[in-house]
Amino acid sequence: MKLAEIVDTLDLKVRTGGDLEREVSGGYASDLMSDVIAHAAKGHVWVTLQIHQNVVAVASLKELAGIVLVNGREPEQATVERAESENIPIMVSPLTAFEVIGRLYELGVTGSTD
């Protein structure tokens, strides 16, 4: 599934540039950086409430497909700038993490690491 389809279906607000045509291989949800580093996989979409620029560093490090911020939390300015330069799409949803993840799962985005 492409990121663009997820954006459409979940009605996410895209806050940065980046490649929405990228294929999403699965998803991971966590607010702890090292936990994401340990368990997220390449091409995953990452659901988190952290909005500081280190989310971009971690997403870039793990080559994630994109970041979904929950509870309507907006990325900090520095986060947006860094995401632009690292080409990581950041999207915002007003829903809670639980709701966002549930909808992603319904779309077929699972926690698989294949």
Place this chain on the structure above:
Amino acid sequence: MAEDRRVTKTQELVYEMKVDQVMTRDVVTVRRDTPMSSMREVFRQKRISGAPVVEDERLVGIVSLEDFIEWLYVGEENSVVEARMTTDVDFLFGDEPLVHAVSRFAESGFGRFAVVDRASGKLVGVITKGDIVAGLLKKLEIDYHEEEVHRHRASRLLEDILAVGTTLCFEYEVEGQNFDRAGESSSRLKRTLKGLGLNPDTVRRVAIAAYEAEMNLIVFTDGGTIGVRVDRHHITVEVTDSGPGIPDIEKALQPGFSTAPEWVRDLGFGAGIGLNNIRNGSDDLAIESARGEGTRLTITFLMGDESEAG
């Protein structure tokens, strides 16, 4: 604004490439005695708006949609192509540079030119503006691909140098307590290693370890350095700081154990698995630490096999 005197790659190609490199060779032609009434089907089915008229493979004219409409207007039912075609035909030779074609299109306003072989005088193709654009893009794509391959080879520098046993060293300074620059050193390191053409999987593992180590320097120390040594078979990352030291290394390696302050945890750091991530991703991790004196991590990676690259 100063005039940009650089010649773009496209401009260069327009001079370099020849008409017959981009033209369409599979041309729909008609004959002098083709009835005008059949041109409707020719234009419609082939989705073209003009066709060269050929005799013995030589170009004798061109019949366009405009000629066809004119014929309809006049209403001469039994006309053949010869009666309605344009005989004063503009054409290009196959060996002319593309730039000629470009200027001829600009001057004439025509949508297409027939292309004739200079030696034999035979019709060999048709060229449209679309053919030029498509041809240039294709050539640019091929050139770009070749350049990428070339760059990749150039980046094999390490293998050449290492034939005499050289080691490359990089050093990064990390500022303590400064979250704004967090991750900067490790992402620079990642780019540098990638540029050396090393196995992508190894690069990823090194970058992750460097990131975790960098975060530790930022969270717990007043700063430190990340030194990286690359040789033919290993990458060694040495992270040093001057305090405060790890009181109990064994405990620090227990997943979930963390001494990070609350505000750091609120940012999602201090999960207590940073060192574990370093250990799991590396081939060897050695920790030396003395309270009040500082800590030195020595993280070793074996260079991934080329065949595993992906």
